[in-house]
Amino acid sequence: MPSIIFIHPDGRRQQIEASVDESAMQAATRHDLSGILAECGGNAMCATCHVYVDEGWLARLPTMGGDEDALLDGAAAERQANSRLSCQIRLAADLDGLVLSLPDRQT
């Protein structure tokens, strides 16, 4: 059971238990985490599940697809080098402890 630590824009840290094979977005919405909207339900079509990945974890994530890359350009909060869509981060045992920061807005 990997756990994820979300850091809210006000600095608050929230740890949630996730399951292997769900996405970080699914884990977040399942725990009713504020700050992830996921309007398209994980289809990589809305960019409202934007997160900033803690630098140490970035290289360990699955690589970014073209859809995700294009969508991130239009995300509501500023795109940064560590921006990802959380619906495209599939969780695995080796991602236990993943740290994701939430942007100040998703729309």
Place this chain on the structure above:
Amino acid sequence: MSATSRTDHVASAQGAPAGVPSLDVDPFSAEFFEDPHPIHQVLREAGPLVWLDKWGVYGVARYAEVHAVLNDPLTFCSSRGVGLSDFAKEKPWRPQSIILEADPPAHTRTRAVLAQVLSPTAMKGVREHFTAMAAAKVDELLARRSFDAVADLAEAYPLSVFPDAMGLKQEGRENLLPYASLVFNAFGPPNQLRQEAIERSAPHQAYVAAQCQRENLAPGGFGACIHARADAGDITADEAPLLVRSLLSAGLDTTVNGIGAAIYCLARFPDQLARLRGDPTLARNAFEEAIRYESPVQTFFRTTTREVELAGHRIGEGEKVLMFLGAANRDPRRWENPDSYDVTRRTSGHVGFGSGIHMCVGQLLARVEGEVMLAAIARKVAAIEITGPVKRRYNNTLRGLESLPITISPA
């Protein structure tokens, strides 16, 4: 289409397959259009897979199966039509859509073009103007106080922004809603709604075909952006007009019924209007929840490309499967208090815009329209009262109203 091909289809179906509950329900009837929810419940409770005897097709009405079918496009294909008509057996009533009625890999290429034209970045370009137009519309309606929320708001607002955003000429726009109504009726069975719509379609089809051409689309609009992608080599010059047609077919009547659904919800549930007024940032979710709650697009079909097992039943190749999006959106297996409209609900995962590779490519545009209209209402309107008979509009696919007389008072 010919009467014989339809007879063949029904005859070849030979009743319900063993073990699959057979139901005598017509989802394309006045009874269903008036109130689909009791029928949805019957469909959901009968089993995960049902057989609809009237049309000789399978049906899925529970969230899990609707979601599964939507997300297996290679088995449950769209290229044989997303209506009852099977394009492998019948000629489509109009040239087939190259996005909605296409499968990968063909779909992947056309989809990428529309996804870029309607991207989050593109939405930033229209948002400010759409917001100003929504505020102006609500001010105008507040001055009148009493009006029909369908014609004067749900239709008038999208008509004041979408055709301009596409880059359409002024003349002939009165064809847009009849054309869309035709398209959505045509997904249904050969009932009176479909037949009459097709019989009367010639002028609307001619209008739309002409507006899809490059010379009729103003620079900077979504239409011109599609043609520009033909110059870039992403699609051919013949494909561009067909993709413009997709937006003209699916981009107006859907948001009309989406905004209409939201207004009807806020009029019926004053406590939810009060919450929205208390926090206008809920506007976007209030619109999304109206899409879940009313499901303006009620149904779509798929066709099996091979023998497949679904919910423990074997379905043969070439069978039509009807997905009840509206029933999935109120499945108690998936949603808490599914029959209540709750502007604070976590709506993520609803299938009102579909799911998977065909999930609505215009969803971002629909949300901008819905959000800015509900935000204007949240800030300016204190109360909405229904003041006359509410009338349903009958369409084989779209759920919405013909008339909603209301009186609003200023905040």
